[in-house]
Structures are given as C-alpha cells and as structure tokens.
Amino acid sequence: MDLGHAYGLGEAETTAQLLLPVFFNGVAGIRANLVSSFARLDTISAEDREELREEALAALKKHGGLTRESLEEMPKMESFVLEVLRACPSPMFWSTIATRPTTVEYTTESGEHALKVDQGRFLGPDGDARRKHHVIFHGRLTDTPAVNNHMCPGKDVSLSALKGSIAIFNTFFGWELQEPPVWTGTKMTRGSQPDYEVKIKSFWVQHPEDLNEIFPSHFRDIIDKEPNEQDRRRRVQQQIKELRKFEMYKSHLFKVGSEVPIILLINDEYGTSKGGISTINCQVGQTIGATNAVVYATALRVPKQDQEAANRDGVQLIKPRQAIRRRETYYEQADLITITHVLPEDTDYFRGSLRAIKASEKEKDMLDIVDNAKAAFSVGPRIYKHFKTKYKGKKKPRGSKGHQHGRKRSGLALCD
Ligand code: HEM
Structure with missing residues (x-):
C-alpha cells in the first residue's frame, strides 16, 4: 500500500495492481498445469496410481480432510506433481530460463510417444538433491521467491493446489478420457498440454465408502442430491451455451491462424x-x-x-x-x-x-x-x-x- 501511495495510487488502485498479476498468473499457471497433471495421471500404471491413492487416503483419514498437515504427508504425490511439471513444462516459462539451446532426451515407447514419467524422481535423498535443478517456477525449487528475483510467488500455493486436487480426485473418483493423452512434436504454443484437448468421456464415484467416511457432508451432496428435471435442463442449456461460445472462439483462432x-x-x-x-x-x-x-x-x-x-x-x-x-x-x-x-x-x-x-x-x-x-x-x-x-x-x-x-x-x- 505504501508503495502504491508513493506513486499516487489510492487503496483501490493499489489493490487492483496487486490482484491483477496474482489472478492472471495464478489462473493461467494453475489451469494449464492442472490439466496436464490429470492427463499425466492417465499415463502411469494402475499400480502406481493405487500407490498415490493409498498414500493420500491414509493422510486424509489421519487429519480428517485436506489440511496443511495431510498435504505434508503426501511425499509421493508431491514427487508425482514435480515430475509432471518437469516432464511437460510450458515452453513459455522455459524460454525465460534456458538461454542456451537445450536438448531434452526422452524415451519413446513404440507407437505411444509418451515422455516417461518417473513419479519417484523427487523422493528420498537423491530426490531432494534434484530439487535444485527443478526450475519451473523461474528459479530453483530450493530458492525462495523474493521481490528482486522474480521467482513465482505462487510456488507453494500451486504445489498445494495440484497435490490436493489430484489427491481428492484420484482417491475417491474414477473417470475415463475420450482418448489417451500424448505429447509429441515441438509445438511451442502447446504450453504444457497434450497434443489434443483433454476431454472426459465418463466420470463416477469410485470409492463411495471412503468419501463418506472423510467428507460425509460432501458425500450427501454428491450422492443423495439427484438434480431435479428443471435444474438438469438449466444446466444442460448453460453447457450448450458455453460450448457454442468456445466453439466460436476456437474456430476463430483456427481460421485466423490459417490465413483465411x-x-x-x-x-x-x-x-x-x-x-x-x-x-x-x-x-x-x-x-x-x-x-x-x-x-x-x-x-x-x-x-x-x-x-x-x-x-x-x-x-x-x-x-x-x-x-x-x-x-x-x-x-x-x-x-x-x-x-x-x-x-x-x-x-x-x-x-x-x-x-x-x-x-x-x-x-x-x-x-x-x-x-x-x-x-x-x-x-x-x-x-x-x-x-x-x-x-x-x-x-x-x-x-x-x-x-x-x-x-x-x-x-x-x-x-x-
Ligand atoms: C504450476 C503453476 C505455476 C507455474 C508453473 C508458475 C510459473 C511462473 C514463472 C515461470 C514465473 C516467472 C515468469 C517470468 O518472469 O517470465 C511466474 C511468475 C509469477 N507467478 Fe507463477 N506460476 C504458477 C502459478 C502461480 C500462482 C497460483 C500464482 C498466484 C497465486 C502465481 C503468481 C505469479 C506472479 C505474481 C508472478 C510474477 C512474479 C514477478 O515478476 O515478480 N503463479 N510464475
């Protein structure tokens, strides 16, 4: 506030100046990486996924929900999220770090072209040592964001949000994507996203008994409350409207891109x-x-x-x-x-x-x-x-x- 006042800004303008970059960076950063993290979850084996689930379930049960303490007891989940951020970073962010040409080596499984994700890469003493080479937040993971280093001040918030979201969804719910996500080619504009838009084919509650035990009120909201006909219709109409807007926007981008x-x-x-x-x-x-x-x-x-x-x-x-x-x-x-x-x-x-x-x-x-x-x-x-x-x-x-x-x-x- 003092800095804002020094530049002749009132309280409201200073607050707006502060909120804009937070929302802008926050929404874009989280949105992109949330989608790619969920898509990556689809590429790991059922056993690895179950391992993440068991760890999260134990922590959620022990602390009665998604709390700071429960998040701290999810090292495997953290390693998975860090590995996703390493394996499919946004090139926009990379470009501010990798000032020299860089070649990333990766293994291609025939027909799949999937960059291998090693979800244990950031576990244990070896994993800790690797953290100083992880630079997705515009600085080492081991460094602290400060006013003079332009590191991402949303680093901890982002890791908690990504860990927490995957913990909840992977522990209680199941879903099927329309097609398996793949990351091929070197398209700069992809951000961290897979080649094709990630679309969900079906979604269901996979472990209702666990959900009921840890989040009883949410459980009732989700399971008991069947939307009535009017609500359902309103929701479908809203979805159609959003879809139309999105299709128009997409077709506009596509058409402009190909010089029509x-x-x-x-x-x-x-x-x-x-x-x-x-x-x-x-x-x-x-x-x-x-x-x-x-x-x-x-x-x-x-x-x-x-x-x-x-x-x-x-x-x-x-x-x-x-x-x-x-x-x-x-x-x-x-x-x-x-x-x-x-x-x-x-x-x-x-x-x-x-x-x-x-x-x-x-x-x-x-x-x-x-x-x-x-x-x-x-x-x-x-x-x-x-x-x-x-x-x-x-x-x-x-x-x-x-x-x-x-x-x-x-x-x-x-x-x-
Ligand atoms: C996984 C998610 C995120 C990633 C990978 C990420 C990454 C980055 C990177 C690389 C920068 C530096 C950009 C540059 O200087 O060119 C940055 C800046 C910034 N980020 Fe994030 N970010 C994420 C989420 C967030 C969130 C959730 C917030 C806010 C709640 C946030 C707020 C900011 C702000 C305010 C800056 C500007 C810092 C400055 O210039 O001093 N970010 N972020």
Whole structure:
C-alpha cells in the first residue's frame, strides 16, 4: 500500500495492481498445469496410481480432510506433481530460463510417444538433491521467491493446489478420457498440454465408502442430491451455451491462424428481429459464415434474438467503434465490397417529401461509396439494372460493372 501511495495510487488502485498479476498468473499457471497433471495421471500404471491413492487416503483419514498437515504427508504425490511439471513444462516459462539451446532426451515407447514419467524422481535423498535443478517456477525449487528475483510467488500455493486436487480426485473418483493423452512434436504454443484437448468421456464415484467416511457432508451432496428435471435442463442449456461460445472462439483462432479471409459486415443490426432489409443482411452473414471465412458484423443494438442468430451463424457481433479501430489497426489494406439494396429514387418518394427531395443526393452518396470498391452487388434484377447503367459513369467499382445479388431456392446467392 505504501508503495502504491508513493506513486499516487489510492487503496483501490493499489489493490487492483496487486490482484491483477496474482489472478492472471495464478489462473493461467494453475489451469494449464492442472490439466496436464490429470492427463499425466492417465499415463502411469494402475499400480502406481493405487500407490498415490493409498498414500493420500491414509493422510486424509489421519487429519480428517485436506489440511496443511495431510498435504505434508503426501511425499509421493508431491514427487508425482514435480515430475509432471518437469516432464511437460510450458515452453513459455522455459524460454525465460534456458538461454542456451537445450536438448531434452526422452524415451519413446513404440507407437505411444509418451515422455516417461518417473513419479519417484523427487523422493528420498537423491530426490531432494534434484530439487535444485527443478526450475519451473523461474528459479530453483530450493530458492525462495523474493521481490528482486522474480521467482513465482505462487510456488507453494500451486504445489498445494495440484497435490490436493489430484489427491481428492484420484482417491475417491474414477473417470475415463475420450482418448489417451500424448505429447509429441515441438509445438511451442502447446504450453504444457497434450497434443489434443483433454476431454472426459465418463466420470463416477469410485470409492463411495471412503468419501463418506472423510467428507460425509460432501458425500450427501454428491450422492443423495439427484438434480431435479428443471435444474438438469438449466444446466444442460448453460453447457450448450458455453460450448457454442468456445466453439466460436476456437474456430476463430483456427481460421485466423490459417490465413483465411476476414470479413467485416457493416450493418446497423444483425438478425431478423426487425424484419425488412435486416433479413438480407442476416442472409449475407449466413452465406459467408458457411464458408471458412471469419465473419464480424457491426450492430448498434443487439436484442437477444439477434445475438442468438449471430451465434447460430458463427458471426461475431462488434460495436462500430471497435470495427473502425480494428480496420485502422490491422486491416488498412482491406478491400471494400458493397451491397446495394435500395433505389432511393423509387422508395424515398413514399417516405415523406424531405426524403424524396434528398433521394438523388442519397444516390450520389451511394455512388461515392461504390467508387473504387473491389466489387459491388445489387439485390435483385431491378436495382442491378439501374446501377449497371450508373456504373458506366465516372464512379464505379474497380474493373467491373457490378454483380447481382440474388435469391436461390435454397437461400441467398452472390452471382454475376
Ligand atoms: C504450476 C503453476 C505455476 C507455474 C508453473 C508458475 C510459473 C511462473 C514463472 C515461470 C514465473 C516467472 C515468469 C517470468 O518472469 O517470465 C511466474 C511468475 C509469477 N507467478 Fe507463477 N506460476 C504458477 C502459478 C502461480 C500462482 C497460483 C500464482 C498466484 C497465486 C502465481 C503468481 C505469479 C506472479 C505474481 C508472478 C510474477 C512474479 C514477478 O515478476 O515478480 N503463479 N510464475
């Protein structure tokens, strides 16, 4: 706090400054290593796993639950966790330590390509001696994090969280993964994760009697409380929502990574909640969204129904300001394609005298926008014919007379 005050920060700002790195490092560090530790558990033999279980069960029973004392009586578990952190470290962290090129030797079992995990490596006097070579926390395991060495201050918290989580799950529960985890290749961005996302196929309480003895109230929560139909439905809906969000995010990353077109649709709304032209805008989104392009669309207001339509079509809605910033920052050379869906001189006559007077000005503005665009589409033959003639003048799309934007029986088509 004093340091924060010295820099002119109030209590709230100083607290935020402190919490941000803790949460950021903590969430990322723990999340990644928790998944890889559980995945590694799947690669050791049933006997080794049982050995970890027996040790944890004895400590949990002796101290009546997961306490500091019980964690201290799990040396095998600690050795396993340290070995996982050694065997599949995040290269991001390594890069701050291994300043010289390093070759890690590992044994390949034919067909499995699994880096062998020796869960006893950090046990006994030999194991203790090895701890000074374990540098996953940006310093030796035997060193203490301090303000001037930038070692991970979350070292002990992380080890306790990893040990404790595996102790609980491996002691009472059973699960089956969709596929056995493997770590192959040298992909930097993998972090410590196996080649494929770790997915659980099934999960069950393996030792209910032990669970009931040590955690009776949790046992009742888990075993007795069958969710009612409404709860179950709500939970499934929530899961579907999360999954959709995740799939969109993943497909976005995947598409961006492989350099496919990124398309920004400029509309004031997405979806068909208002009817009219928004239906065409939405169909453009659907048509392009069905290709491998990444599609963004601007929207001023997003009613729930429109957001659902965007989720369904794989279109990401953004605010106009975000769109401008994105274009200026990343896509200065972006091509412009216009879709004309209105003939102002035809329709504005019906929308009041002021509009009717301004109709020709509006058409001039439209031609200004089309001028030098990469391509221009018109919706339907009438608008297409009108603008085909207009494009014979000075203002026209690059090297083209324009395209017609038509409707096929199966939906919308962009055609010549
Ligand atoms: C297994 C889990 C974790 C691993 C492997 C890990 C590893 C690391 C490493 C290598 C650094 C140094 C990064 C650098 O300087 O480039 C670091 C920094 C840091 N970690 Fe962790 N970390 C883990 C979990 C946590 C947790 C749970 C917390 C908080 C509760 C945390 C808080 C921090 C903070 C605040 C820093 C910055 C320290 C500084 O620059 O002085 N970490 N961590």
